[in-house]
Amino acid sequence: MNQDFIEKDNISIASYFYISGFSGIPHMRYYIFLFFVYIITVLGNSCLMFVIVTDRNLHTPKYIAVFNLSLTDICESTAVIPQLLDxxxxxxxxxxxxxxxxxxFSVYLFLTIKSLILTILSFDRLVAICLPLRYHMIVTHRSMLVIIGASWILALLLTIxxxxxxxRLSFCKVIVTVNSFYCDHGPIYRSACNNNFPNSVIANLFPAIIIGFPVFFIIFSYTCISVTLFRITTPQDRQRATKACTAHLILVAIFYVAITFTYAFWSFINTNTRIINLSLTSALPPMLNPIIYTFMTEEFMVSAKRLLKRRFIFPSRK
Incomplete structure (x- = not known):
């Protein structure tokens, strides 16, 4: 493909970028499975959102955050998977x-929002277990909406x-190759021939904000929760509190472990390994989130079964 430069404000902007991705990896046609992952993601998260909206028992601050997590999962998958398959x-x-x-912009926006919402859910669990008597005073519908709204604004500001x-980068090469499966910030700014120092700062600062702070806060939250659980004398109460945190901990582990490892050691990881890891980390957790919440959250299971019986199995007769 022929590629020309567009001159704008003394900046050479390439008309096209070439997404190289998985170079030298055989059997990439098997990535067609991501199409089915995308379908399951959209259906699963849509069902989760439908149950939350329909059942009044789930109209709580916690499920406002869960609803936003599902919405973000759909948007993230839509930003990643169709482009990857194409x-x-x-x-x-x-x-x-x-x-x-x-x-x-789309990939980083929803990645940032998802990380912040997982942090908000850890805050919800922290207050619910460590300060149960003050939970309904601290975590209200209004406070949750304000926190989530602030998270969206912060994510927008960072990605914009x-x-x-x-x-503002200028590219001297006729063909700018992006060694990733999408328009990744790092490979692009390192291909520029003018001063890329501001982008270098962003590349190091933003992961600390998007991943570092949330991971630190989640570790702090569950350290406090663990201390509180040890102080609970009744085994039933301890088991109930632990079960309430299990689903969130699994979501946190699935999302953060792989992505933290990739960003922390990106310079030591083979390019193909990094791309495969990030592509699967972007595609699979959004599919798993509704499955985990459905089968590991008792209150949601009760609401889903009640809704299923009322709407489909034993519909009211007019």
Whole structure:
């Protein structure tokens, strides 16, 4: 493909980027399974959101956060999987400059929001177990909506800032190759030939905000929760409190372990290993989240069964 430069404000903007991705990895056609992952993700999270909206018993601050997590999972999968399939199964590895910026913005926006919502859910568990008598005073519908709204605003500000600084880069090469499965910020800014120091700062600062602080807060929260659990004398109460945290802990482990390892040791990891790890980390957790919440959260299971019986098995007769 021929590629020209667009001159704008003395900045050379490449018309296209080439998404190289999985170079040298055989059997990439098996990535078609991500199409079914995407379908399950959309259906599973849509059902989760439907149950939360329909059942009044789930109209609580905690499930406001869970609803937003499901919405973010759908948006994240929509930003990642269709582009990934189009790129590597249908060979459309060229992407327009504007679409590349939009793709990067979308992926990082929903990644950031998801990380912040998981942090909010850990705060919810922290207050519920460590300060049970004050829970309904601290965690209200209004406070939860304010926190989630602030998270969306913070995520928008961070991703818009990253996109603006990336748009100020100038590219000297005729073909700019992006060694990733999407328009990844790191490979793009390192391909620029003008001053990329601001983008370098962003590349190091933003992961600390998006991943580092949430991981630190979640560890702190569950340290406090563990101390509180040891002080609970009744085995039944301890088991109930532990079960209430299990689903969230699994979601946290699935999301953070792989992505933290990748970003912490990216310079020591093979490019293909990094790409495969990030692609699966972006695609699989959104599918698993509704499954985990459905089968490991008792109150949600009760609501789902009640709704199923009322709407489909024993519908009211008019």
């Amino acid at each position: 790129t590597f199964l249908f060979g459309n590895q060229w992407i327009l400059y504007g679409l590349c910026l939009y793709n990067m 800032t990253g996109a603006i600084f990336l748009s």
